[in-house]
Amino acid sequence: MSTPLPDLIARVETEYRHCRLCPHACGINRLTQDPAPGAFCRLGETAYVYKELLSLGEEAVISPTWLLDLGGCSLRCLFCTEWAHVVEPRAAPAVPLDPQWFRQRLALRRQQGARTVSFVGGDPTVSLLGVLRALQAVPADEMLPVVWNANGLLGDVAREVLAQVVDTWVLDVKFGNSACAKRISGEHGFDAAEQPWHTLRWLLRPSAHNERVPQVVVRHLVMPGHVDCCTLPVLNGLAVLQTGLAGDRLAVNLMTLFLPAGPAAKRIPATPELSRLATKDEVARAVGHARATLGLWGLDGDVR
Ligand code: SF4
Numbered sequence: 269m270s271t272p273l274p275d276l277i278a279r280v281e282t283e284y285r286h287c288r289l290c291p292h293a294c295g296i297n298r299l300t301q302d303p304a305p306g307a308f309c310r311l312g313e314t315a316y317v318y319k320e321l322l323s324l325g326e327e328a329v330i331s332p333t334w335l336l337d338l339g340g341c342s343l344r345c346l347f348c349t350e351w352a353h354v355v356e357p358r359a360a361p362a363v364p365l366d367p368q369w370f371r372q373r374l375a376l377r378r379q380q381g382a383r384t385v386s387f388v389g390g391d392p393t394v395s396l397l398g399v400l401r402a403l404q405a406v407p408a409d410e411m412l413p414v415v416w417n418a419n420g421l422l423g424d425v426a427r428e429v430l431a432q433v434v435d436t437w438v439l440d441v442k443f444g445n446s447a448c449a450k451r452i453s454g455e456h457g458f459d460a461a462e463q464p465w466h467t468l469r470w471l472l473r474p475s476a477h478n479e480r481v482p483q484v485v486v487r488h489l490v491m492p493g494h495v496d497c498c499t500l501p502v503l504n505g506l507a508v509l510q511t512g513l514a515g516d517r518l519a520v521n522l523m524t525l526f527l528p529a530g531p532a533a534k535r536i537p538a539t540p541e542l543s544r545l546a547t548k549d550e551v552a553r554a555v556g557h558a559r560a561t562l563g564l565w566g567l568d569g570d571v572r
Pocket residue numbers: 287288289290291292293294295298306307308309310311342393394
């Protein structure tokens with residue numbers, strides 16, 4: 269980290285006074301009330317943890333990892349498995365992320381075999397200040413590499429601060445076009461399909477001398493009814509990005525086990541196709557295209 273953590277915290281505190289951490293750019297002061305009126309993410313300055321566990325089931329480069337699920341998100345994907353915690357980030361069982369608890373729990377999870385600590389959600393970016401304050405409670409020699417498991421919607425300050433803290437990014441690239449993004453993740457004043465690409469291109473740009481070089485894992489979930497409009501364009505885009513990149517800087521995890529969840533599982537009129545599983549044919553086409561474009565391989569299409 270070339271900028272000391274207290275300086276990064278001060279920068280993010282300043283940002284919270286007129287928050288533009290994500291593309292919603294609400295411009296409101298998050299330090300005065302919790303939750304802050306007008307915050308799309310329904311958060312103030314406190315980060316809320318609603319679940320934590322030692323996970324052996326993430327990508328090999330980060331497992332076993334201590335997963336911390338933080339409430340709140342900048343999207344409203346109708347198939348979200350974490351829907352309740354996205355729309356009500358402070359509701360029980362969520363508790364404020366306490367820095368001393370974080371330090372103690374991290375020590376325990378290290379003892380149990382965690383190699384990394386993963387911040388996930390919802391989306392963790394909307395909770396950045398609380399996360400940085402927790403990290404500050406841990407001496408450098410007790411810390412684990414940080415994984416940022418996010419939707420890729422980052423304002424400039426969030427991106428630049430996180431670039432100094434994060435070792436491995438796990439980014440979801442869900443949508444192959446803006447119409448699907450709008451219909452499934454909500455109408456916003458920005459293009460939710462394009463935003464993760466913007467972040468990816470920035471993370472994978474040629475790094476300046478002595479800059480931290482992040483490792484990036486992209487997850488793409490094959491959504492039923494969205495192979496042609498979303499999966500194939502996303503895989504094509506990733507193949508273009510991967511061209512010319514060194515070694516393992518960009519890994520791709522094609523996830524084929526879609527389970528209906530969130531409002532979509534109730535077969536709402538907006539997204540009837542998301543109330544079912546992906547068919548064998550859809551999965552086969554997605555896996556076949558991943559093999560052809562990215563040279564991916566793996567069991568059941570899950571590529572690690
Ligand atoms: S994090 Fe995003 S959604 Fe939340 S207040 Fe800031 S700009 Fe708005």
